[in-house]
Amino acid sequence: MTVIAAYERTGGAPPADDERLEIDADGGWRLWRTMGGERVGSFAGRLSADRRRRLASAIGGASDAGAAPTPSRPRPDAAQEAFRAGRHTLGLSAGRPVEGGWAALVSLLRRWSESLAAVAAAEAALSVELLASGPVLTRAGRAPLRVWPATLRVDVYARDEDGIVTGRSSLGSGDEDAPRGDAITTDAGWRLPIEGAQLPPVPAGGRLEAWVWLDIEGPDGTVTARLVVSATP
Amino acid sequence: MHASERASKRQSGPAGHARAGSRAAPAAGSRASLPGTAFDPQAAGPLTASELLDLQSTAGNAAVTRLVAQRDPITSDPVAADPAPGADAGTDAATTPAAPAETRHELHPGDGPGVDVGELQQKLNATEAATPPLRITAMYTEATTAAVLSFQANHALPATGIADIPTWSSLDTLAPSVVRNGRIVVDAPGGANPLGPPEGATHPTIRAGSRGPAVEELQQRLNNAPTGDVPTLLETDGKFGPLTRKAVVEFQTAHPPLATDGVVGPATWAKVDLVPGAVSVGRVEFSSSERVEGNTYGGDTRYTWRLTDDALEVTVNINFTGLSSHPQVAVWLGQIRTVWNTFKFVDDTTPGKSLTLRFVANQQQPGDNDVRVYSAAPGTPQFRSDSGDWNVQDPDGGLAPHEFGHLIGLQDEYRLGADVYRRETGEEALIGEVTGDAPPQDIADALWTAVNSSPKPDRAKKARDVVSGHSLRQGGFSQRVAEAYEQTHSGDMLREDFVANVGYKVVPNPGGSIDLDIAARLPGQADEARVTNPFTYTNRSLMGNMQSLNAPQDAGGVTSAHDHPVEERHVRHLLALVQANRPGSWRLVRD
Numbered sequence: 001m002t003v004i005a006a007y008e009r010t011g012g013a014p015p016a017d018d019e020r021l022e023i024d025a026d027g028g029w030r031l032w033r034t035m036g037g038e039r040v041g042s043f044a045g046r047l048s049a050d051r052r053r054r055l056a057s058a059i060g061g062a063s064d065a066g067a068a069p070t071p072s073r074p075r076p077d078a079a080q081e082a083f084r085a086g087r088h089t090l091g092l093s094a095g096r097p098v099e100g101g102w103a104a105l106v107s108l109l110r111r112w113s114e115s116l117a118a119v120a121a122a123e124a125a126l127s128v129e130l131l132a133s134g135p136v137l138t139r140a141g142r143a144p145l146r147v148w149p150a151t152l153r154v155d156v157y158a159r160d161e162d163g164i165v166t167g168r169s170s171l172g173s174g175d176e177d178a179p180r181g182d183a184i185t186t187d188a189g190w191r192l193p194i195e196g197a198q199l200p201p202v203p204a205g206g207r208l209e210a211w212v213w214l215d216i217e218g219p220d221g222t223v224t225a226r227l228v229v230s231a232t233p
Numbered sequence: 234m235h236a237s238e239r240a241s242k243r244q245s246g247p248a249g250h251a252r253a254g255s256r257a258a259p260a261a262g263s264r265a266s267l268p269g270t271a272f273d274p275q276a277a278g279p280l281t282a283s284e285l286l287d288l289q290s291t292a293g294n295a296a297v298t299r300l301v302a303q304r305d306p307i308t309s310d311p312v313a314a315d316p317a318p319g320a321d322a323g324t325d326a327a328t329t330p331a332a333p334a335e336t337r338h339e340l341h342p343g344d345g346p347g348v349d350v351g352e353l354q355q356k357l358n359a360t361e362a363a364t365p366p367l368r369i370t371a372m373y374t375e376a377t378t379a380a381v382l383s384f385q386a387n388h389a390l391p392a393t394g395i396a397d398i399p400t401w402s403s404l405d406t407l408a409p410s411v412v413r414n415g416r417i418v419v420d421a422p423g424g425a426n427p428l429g430p431p432e433g434a435t436h437p438t439i440r441a442g443s444r445g446p447a448v449e450e451l452q453q454r455l456n457n458a459p460t461g462d463v464p465t466l467l468e469t470d471g472k473f474g475p476l477t478r479k480a481v482v483e484f485q486t487a488h489p490p491l492a493t494d495g496v497v498g499p500a501t502w503a504k505v506d507l508v509p510g511a512v513s514v515g516r517v518e519f520s521s522s523e524r525v526e527g528n529t530y531g532g533d534t535r536y537t538w539r540l541t542d543d544a545l546e547v548t549v550n551i552n553f554t555g556l557s558s559h560p561q562v563a564v565w566l567g568q569i570r571t572v573w574n575t576f577k578f579v580d581d582t583t584p585g586k587s588l589t590l591r592f593v594a595n596q597q598q599p600g601d602n603d604v605r606v607y608s609a610a611p612g613t614p615q616f617r618s619d620s621g622d623w624n625v626q627d628p629d630g631g632l633a634p635h636e637f638g639h640l641i642g643l644q645d646e647y648r649l650g651a652d653v654y655r656r657e658t659g660e661e662a663l664i665g666e667v668t669g670d671a672p673p674q675d676i677a678d679a680l681w682t683a684v685n686s687s688p689k690p691d692r693a694k695k696a697r698d699v700v701s702g703h704s705l706r707q708g709g710f711s712q713r714v715a716e717a718y719e720q721t722h723s724g725d726m727l728r729e730d731f732v733a734n735v736g737y738k739v740v741p742n743p744g745g746s747i748d749l750d751i752a753a754r755l756p757g758q759a760d761e762a763r764v765t766n767p768f769t770y771t772n773r774s775l776m777g778n779m780q781s782l783n784a785p786q787d788a789g790g791v792t793s794a795h796d797h798p799v800e801e802r803h804v805r806h807l808l809a810l811v812q813a814n815r816p817g818s819w820r821l822v823r824d
Contacts, residue, residue, distance in 0.1 A: 006690075011526050011762035012617050013635070014647050014771060014778035018763060019614075037612030073531040073731050076523065076639050078619035080761070084690065095615045095622065110614040157628045162560045165628045209628065211611075221701015223763070228611035
């Protein structure tokens with residue numbers, strides 16, 4: 001099936017972003033998401049008729065615009081984004097505002113790269129929830145997913161009502177060049193309670209936020225994934 | 234009031250020799266055990282090189298970091314008496330010797346892959362036995378043999394080409410291995426250049442009506458000029474009035490072919506900067522760019538420095554826009570103070586005399602730099618901050634200190650090509666992963682095929698498949714792949730240059746590097762990082778992957794002094810300001 005629109009976001013200060021969304025002419029889509037909120041991994045589905053109409057309109061705008069606008073020199077630490085509409089591509093520093101013919105497509109694909117994972121059935125994904133004992137990783141989807149437990153790093157933050165970090169506890173180092181150790185293959189129903197991370201005290205009106213980093217294997221190889229979940233005690 | 238007399242010329246002291254500070258105590262507190270690592274951090278006794286190397290190869294650098302922190306074997310001066318040229322070991326208490334000579338064993342041509350061969354290559358580079366520097370492949374190649382022979386010839390050692398014990402001993406003395414932020418490193422000759430190379434002038438152009446520290450600096454420097462050149466005495470009030478303009482014209486007249494227009498631009502500043510004599514204030518402004526992941530990134534640096542009775546103050550006024558009243562802004566400014574204000578200058582000619590190195594980050598409008606404050610949740614495309622966009626939802630305590638580093642001109646220390654890494658950090662390239670699962674030439678050929686395949690949009694995915702399929706990671710093995718790739722395709726290498734108003738332009742780059750070539754061959758700006766990453770280098774400093782700030786020792790937001798996320802090299806250039814403008818023999822130490 002021909003890919004009619006695509007979005008990629010990669011790079012930036014370590015650990016790098018690594019996200020991809022491809023949409024076929026028949027509305028089928030595939031999303032590979034690593035820097036997620038509560039879910040990361042592979043997702044797939046089919047766009048609704050309404051979304052397909054909006055996409056077609058946005059692609060038309062980008063195609064009419066033709067050659068991509070000249071990018072500005074990216075700032076240090078920025079990730080890079082690439083958008084594709086048919087044969088045309090646009091590359092820019094991630095998050096930069098875009099005006100003109102590409103604006104609608106850029107806005108649409110950025111939002112969908114975030115939102116589609118929340119509504120779609122996963123092919124192979126991890127989700128995280130935060131229990132009183134600590135974060136728990138859970139498998140979703142039917143396809144097997146290889147993970148590297150030795151790469152696990154957990155940061156649990158306490159935030160006050162303004163969102164300011166007031167405490168933190170950590171488990172693991174997340175060192176990028178440390179050996180990954182052995183992989184394990186996870187199947188549906190796999191759970192990994194992470195009990196080593198002590199939960200910092202939460203101020204009144206505040207909340208806990210858990211960040212879980214773990215190397216996983218996706219369709220194009222091993223990558224560091226990040227899951228984030230917050231909860232009010 | 235006008236100055237009654239010329240400012241006296243101050244003698245700048247000779248560069249002070251680096252000396253060790255006292256070793257910081259390890260962070261207190263219990264640590265959870267890590268999955269996948271097995272070592273006894275409580276075991277007593279000094280670290281040996283073999284322990285370190287074994288641990289690094291089996292449990293990883295994080296384990297080495299923790300072991301070093303917990304065993305803390307160094308109780309006295311941890312630094313070799315004569316550090317290698319350019320070494321910053323002497324002022325860095327986080328630096329510990331890593332490889333006692335008694336643990337060495339002979340290495341021969343053909344040996345490898347091995348961490349010890351990589352260390353040999355680092356030391357041969359550090360002693361300038363190899364020109365150009367050896368690629369750190371961890372293989373005892375012909376080039377390595379030639380470098381060993383060269384080293385032996387230059388140091389009255391038997392010319393065997395074998396890294397025997399006397400050769401090791403000499404190398405270890407001249408280029409000691411140290412553990413810095415959890416990695417065994419060897420300092421490169423020439424020192425570090427962590428600042429972005431300025432593009433054009435380093436001072437702002439000023440003229441009649443200008444105000445501020447740049448004008449104050451100019452007035453002080455003009456007052457230092459010989460009276461025959463500049464008869465006019467100036468009040469150093471930072472206001473560019475008629476008298477200042479008159480003095481500027483006098484100076485320009487005395488320094489042909491400067492235009493006598495009273496405007497102080499790059500040419501006039503260049504001459505003014507050469508006027509001998511001390512000043513107490515200065516204004517630095519420049520643009521610079523850096524190569525990361527094969528791409529060019531750019532930023533602007535603007536700050537004011539001022540010497541007071543007790544400190545060298547480096548001030549950056551940040552104009553926060555967007556959510557500028559968010560309480561996180563005050564947290565960021567505090568984190569910048571905590572992380573950066575960790576050094577002082579000591580005058581060896583006057584016991585007890587010192588100057589604090591104080592970084593001041595103010596929220597002020599107008600500012601030296603604009604930073605947009607915004608809020609984006611994790612998982613959104615906008616989450617990631619950069620040097621000009623700071624996200625209040627990012628909990629990373631290293632965010633603001635790292636980006637502040639950019640605002641004062643520092644470059645990133647992650648995903649750099651070997652030559653850039655060496656130049657920026659003043660360290661030899663890292664050894665990293667030394668083995669792989671296939672012949673390097675095969676992987677190089679597969680990569681070349683992938684990045685030249687059709688259609689173009691599929692190239693990145695194919696290249697990623699090669700990199701991930703062989704689990705390529707930074708280090709010696711990937712360098713062997715890079716070597717095969719570059720040797721096979723030397724004449725066909727490309728790179729992308731960023732051209733203002735044009736964007737990225739692909740240009741020939743014969744003899745270039747694999748990371749730049751791959752970046753140039755992959756369409757668009759995305760998806761390059763994962764393919765080029767194995768062929769680059771990343772360290773753990775504040776300007777690297779910030780691992781020093783994110784390690785478990787950081788629990789509770791307290792940065793362990795042991796980790797030293799701000800390296801001495803990041804502030805070393807400021808020592809020159811003190812040496813040039815205060816009498817004495819100054820050196821930089823951790824405060």
